[in-house]
Amino acid sequence: MLTHALIGDEGRTIELGWQDGTRTRFHAMWLRDNALDDKTRSAGNGQRLITILDIPADTRIGAAQIRPGALELSFVPEGRTVSFPAQWLSAHAYDRVELRKGGWTSDAIERWTKTTMQNSVPRAGYAAAGHDRQTLREWLSAVRRFGFAVMDGVPTESGALCKVSDLFGYIRETNYGRWFEVRAEVNPSNLAYTNLGLQAHTDNPYRDPVPTLQILSCIENTVEGGESSVVDGFAVAEALQTESPEGFRLLSSYPARFEYAGSSGVRLQAKRPMIELGPDGELLCIRFNNRSLAPTVDVPFAEMGKYYAAYRRFAELIEDPRFEVTFKLEAGQAFIVDNTRVMHARKAFSGTGKRWLQGCYADKDGLLSTLAAIEHGFREAAE
Structure with missing residues (x-):
């Protein structure tokens, strides 16, 4: 009033x-x-x-x-x-006196660790999400809040992951195709296509703009090992900032360079900070991928030693088990990650049995638009 x-x-x-x-x-x-x-x-x-x-x-x-x-x-x-x-x-009032420290996030974001998330991974059933707007709303809201969620009951057929994307938006096609296979290959063009473990990372930091969502869907998984894990990059960045404000400043002030040239006719390059802040200090994006990191040439000589120390410490925190949430995808399960925030990883797996996943990219603006439209409809109904 x-x-x-x-x-x-x-x-x-x-x-x-x-x-x-x-x-x-x-x-x-x-x-x-x-x-x-x-x-x-x-x-x-x-x-x-x-x-x-x-x-x-x-x-x-x-x-x-x-x-x-x-x-x-x-x-x-x-x-x-x-x-x-x-x-x-x-x-819409903008007359505020408080000064927010760089690295802040909106109230819609909740950072998490293994302790708070391991036993409460957000999930929904594919059939329910497709027919019940409240179920879809809760699942999309979880992706907005936590940066990832699991979906059960996805059809175990090639290309079914596109049906998950259809719930909220559109596939973002890349040089890898409309979707891509994630299983062991001979002479792979990407290390994801081996049975080796993968360090926690964000995908495709060599693209500008980077794909903001990734979906991984399991069609078959009978191997020993191969568990998936996720790490909240926003929580790790906060831990780095608390421990080393100078390290946080270095990784958010200077751009890293990323590149990919693993396929014929493809040479992708991008230059962005590992920790990206908006002009008002809002934490916007994490880019971390050791496989795609190109030589860093945009940091002054006087700061390069400290920059690499900050990079090492950031990597150590990302590998710290207290930030890792682990689960094994079974056939018919998929998970979605906010690729600007949540890093994903994979444990090594045995050479026996079969592990067949498919991945695709989508855009977060479509997910947020669908969620906002559902929420608006719910508000109108309540009124």
């Missing part, structure tokens, strides 16, 4: 008071640019119908009136009156 609206700075700003005693300030230009009326935004899709140049540079608030559940503002010199829901203003 709004308690007062005080226009200031000759109409260039306004201060709003709320029932809980807090106060938030807004700029007239910001409010006008974000107006919700049908002349400013399309009623069909919410996109803007005007540009910043359509708004007078000397836009000010001429009058303000508190209405039930809303704030009504009149802008000059346009002479336009617009109503803003109080709830919308509260949700």
Whole structure:
């Protein structure tokens, strides 16, 4: 509930008071640019119908009136009156005084370790997720919160993993194809196609943009060993930052280089930090793949020794068993990982028996869009 609206700075700003005693300030230009009326935004899709140049540079608030559940503002010199829901203003307030330390994550993200996750791996049944929106909502929400989830009851047929992707989005095709096989090969083009163990890693850091989701589906698994494991890179980054702020600074300030040239006609290269932060310090992405790391040439000579020490310590923490959650995929099971956050690994397995997995890539924006649409539908139904 709004308690007062005080226009200031000759109409260039306004201060709003709320029932809980807090106060938030807004700029007239910001409010006008974000107006919700049908002349400013399309009623069909919410996109803007005007540009910043359509708004007078000397836009000010001429009058303000508190209405039930809303704030009504009149802008000059346009002479336009617009109503803003109080709830919308509260949700979009930017007048904050707290300074967040670099490496922060949103409330939608929950970091985890072996202790908190080993016995509570999020999972759902494929059939239930395909027919029940609440089940799908919970599974997608788990991927958003924890960065990974398991799905049971996936058809044990080639290409079935695409049906998992179809639940929320689309396959991202690469030079590996629409999907790729993960089983031992003679003269493999990638170490994933052997029976060797693989260090925890994120996939394809040599791509720009990197695939944001990976799905691995098990069709057959009768080998000894070959367990899958996942590591929360955000939790590891937090541990590094707590232990060595300087190491965290180095890995988040300087770019690493990654490359892949294992297939004929393919030569992929990218340059990004191992720990990527947004301009406001938000932890956005982890890139870690020893197999694809190219020579680092973007770190000054004076910092290279410390950079490599930080890289080594980051790798040690990633290998620390306290961060590792392990499970063995059986036929008909799949797991999905947020490839910008969660690293996955594989234990070595015997040469007898068969282990046949298939993998594919998808994009997180599709998953988050589907989840948001489901959540919006649930809210509308509740109202």
